[in-house]
Amino acid sequence: MVRHGASKHPLHDVAIVGAWNTRQALRLDEHTSESITLEAIRGVLDDAGMTPSDIDGISAASGSRGAGMSSGHLAYLMGIGPAWTGNAAGGGINAVLEAAQAIAAGECHTVLIAAGSAGVYTERASTAPWTRPGNEFVVCWGLFTAAEFALIARRHMHLYGTRPEHLATVAATIRNNGHINPDAVYTGRGPFTPADILESRMVTDPFHLLDCAMTSEGGCALVLTTAERAGNFKRPPAYILGGARDTFGPAYHFPPTWDLTGWVGREAARKSFSMAGIGPEDVDVCEFYDPFSFEIIRQFEAFGFCGEGEGGDFIMNGTIELGGRYPICTDGGLMSFSHGGATVQLVQRVITGVHQLWGQSGNRQVPDAKIVMCTNGGAGALFTHVLLLGKERP
Amino acid sequence: MTSSPQIPLPAPTRLSQPFWDACQRGQLLVQRCSDCDGLTFIPQPACKHCLSPRLEWTEVSGKGTVYSYTVVWRPQTPAFPVPYVVAIVDLDEGCQMMTNVVDCDPADVHVGMRVAAHFRRMSDEITLPYFRPER
Numbered sequence: 001m002v003r004h005g006a007s008k009h010p011l012h013d014v015a016i017v018g019a020w021n022t023r024q025a026l027r028l029d030e031h032t033s034e035s036i037t038l039e040a041i042r043g044v045l046d047d048a049g050m051t052p053s054d055i056d057g058i059s060a061a062s063g064s065r066g067a068g069m070s071s072g073h074l075a076y077l078m079g080i081g082p083a084w085t086g087n088a089a090g091g092g093i094n095a096v097l098e099a100a101q102a103i104a105a106g107e108c109h110t111v112l113i114a115a116g117s118a119g120v121y122t123e124r125a126s127t128a129p130w131t132r133p134g135n136e137f138v139v140c141w142g143l144f145t146a147a148e149f150a151l152i153a154r155r156h157m158h159l160y161g162t163r164p165e166h167l168a169t170v171a172a173t174i175r176n177n178g179h180i181n182p183d184a185v186y187t188g189r190g191p192f193t194p195a196d197i198l199e200s201r202m203v204t205d206p207f208h209l210l211d212c213a214m215t216s217e218g219g220c221a222l223v224l225t226t227a228e229r230a231g232n233f234k235r236p237p238a239y240i241l242g243g244a245r246d247t248f249g250p251a252y253h254f255p256p257t258w259d260l261t262g263w264v265g266r267e268a269a270r271k272s273f274s275m276a277g278i279g280p281e282d283v284d285v286c287e288f289y290d291p292f293s294f295e296i297i298r299q300f301e302a303f304g305f306c307g308e309g310e311g312g313d314f315i316m317n318g319t320i321e322l323g324g325r326y327p328i329c330t331d332g333g334l335m336s337f338s339h340g341g342a343t344v345q346l347v348q349r350v351i352t353g354v355h356q357l358w359g360q361s362g363n364r365q366v367p368d369a370k371i372v373m374c375t376n377g378g379a380g381a382l383f384t385h386v387l388l389l390g391k392e393r394p
Numbered sequence: 395m396t397s398s399p400q401i402p403l404p405a406p407t408r409l410s411q412p413f414w415d416a417c418q419r420g421q422l423l424v425q426r427c428s429d430c431d432g433l434t435f436i437p438q439p440a441c442k443h444c445l446s447p448r449l450e451w452t453e454v455s456g457k458g459t460v461y462s463y464t465v466v467w468r469p470q471t472p473a474f475p476v477p478y479v480v481a482i483v484d485l486d487e488g489c490q491m492m493t494n495v496v497d498c499d500p501a502d503v504h505v506g507m508r509v510a511a512h513f514r515r516m517s518d519e520i521t522l523p524y525f526r527p528e529r
Binding site: 125126127131132136137138139140141142143144146147150151152154155158201202203204205206207209254255256257258 | 401402403404405406407410436461462463464465466467468469470471472474478480481482490491492493494505516520522
């Protein structure tokens with residue numbers, strides 16, 4: 001519960017009233033990034049009981065590398081100008097906090113955030129285009145996102161004795177959530193045991209194939225508005241309790257060393273909890289970003305749910321399963337629900353968090369979920385963004 | 395591992411050109427700050443310790459220790475023959491460098507392993523600083 005006496009924060013006057021996913025699939029051959037983004041926009045407006053005239057700000061997280069539609073293009077197409085437009089590179093929680101700050105500051109009152117990607121990943125002999133860095137001190141070493149995160153995980157294993165079984169338990173838990181989620185790309189693919197994860201082929205040691213996120217296609221959208229206006233729409237408000245962003249450098253450029261970036265997100269979490277007047281023990285659902293299994297262990301440590309180096313043991317014994325104390329990635333996450341491009345999956349951590357607060361998570365609903373922690377990024381990418389959402393107005 | 399000539403090669407910039415030129419001579423260079431004496435790598439327009447612009451290139455030994463590593467089995471592109479070892483090396487002088495560890499069984503690579511730079515000519519313009527077990 002939100003404790004009384006927490007200082008009033010401007011973000012507490014902002015709520016999420018729209019959260020929508022299109023169909024997600026390994027490929028959406030009938031779609032482009034533009035068409036799937038527009039489908040997400042139509043979907044979220046209909047679900048929230050809105051029309052474009054309710055919107056006066058827009059933030060489009062383009063699918064990938066120029067694909068998708070810009071904020072300005074959408075403002076024109078939807079005829080909602082003069083509109084506020086967001087510039088949050090990468091979308092996701094970055095876009096949510098940028099929009100919430102603009103609303104809290106009075107620059108606009110209702111912001112649509114949309115993302116979509118389809119038809120971007122076509123060269124399947126290589127890893128996905130958004131995972132392949134291009135700069136001169138990385139490109140020649142065969143680096144890609146999974147290897148960057150593996151360098152982080154390996155160092156943690158060396159320092160703290162974290163074991164492949166710990167990583168596999170995380171992956172099995174997330175994939176089992178997706179297994180029972182009818183909307184997940186990998187619905188019905190399980191159930192998985194940690195042994196199943198360890199038996200999948202090695203991709204980049206210590207990550208087996210099933211320790212890694214998938215690549216898929218899809219669209220999604222969110223709508224933020226003022227607490228005052230939130231009652232005008234069909235869905236109940238999910239209030240912003242706090243949020244903050246940590247960055248140590250550009251992703252996939254410098255060596256991702258544990259000493260530099262291992263605790264990225266710690267300050268963001270501290271700030272977020274402080275804004276909300278709560279602590280880790282108050283969180284009901286952990287919609288953490290799960291590009292790779294180890295990232296979940298790292299985040300529990302960085303955010304203060306457990307001590308440094310204790311994350312491996314912390315996640316054992318059902319703690320992170322549905323029905324456990326800190327259920328994670330309740331839709332199946334990036335591993336099983338969807339990783340719909342370069343940025344779609346960033347937004348989807350927030351969407352699933354909102355659905356939990358709405359009680360709309362079906363067979364994966366966490367009973368009486370009141371506070372959700374959503375995250376984006378990871379140590380291998382040198383950034384972590386944090387967002388705390390609540391069912392009750394703080 | 396053998397390096398395929400088709401792997402993507404670095405495109406040097408004005409800032410980094412001296413580093414790549416030195417690799418062709420079999421030398422490993424980093425930047426040393428004339429104000430605070432600190433070392434900077436990868437090449438930057440200012441010292442990463444004190445932000446001074448007074449940086450000069452200095453040769454390092456090319457000897458170091460594996461800080462972290464990963465053995466890759468699913469290549470970034472088919473140009474990289476698997477398995478290959480991506481590593482971060484702590485140079486003895488204090489910088490960290492991304493590289494591939496070559497000329498050994500990938501299963502033998504470990505955190506703390508002693509390694510030394512090993513230059514391989516890839517094109518007329520580019521020689522890459524790989525690392526291999528110290529001899």
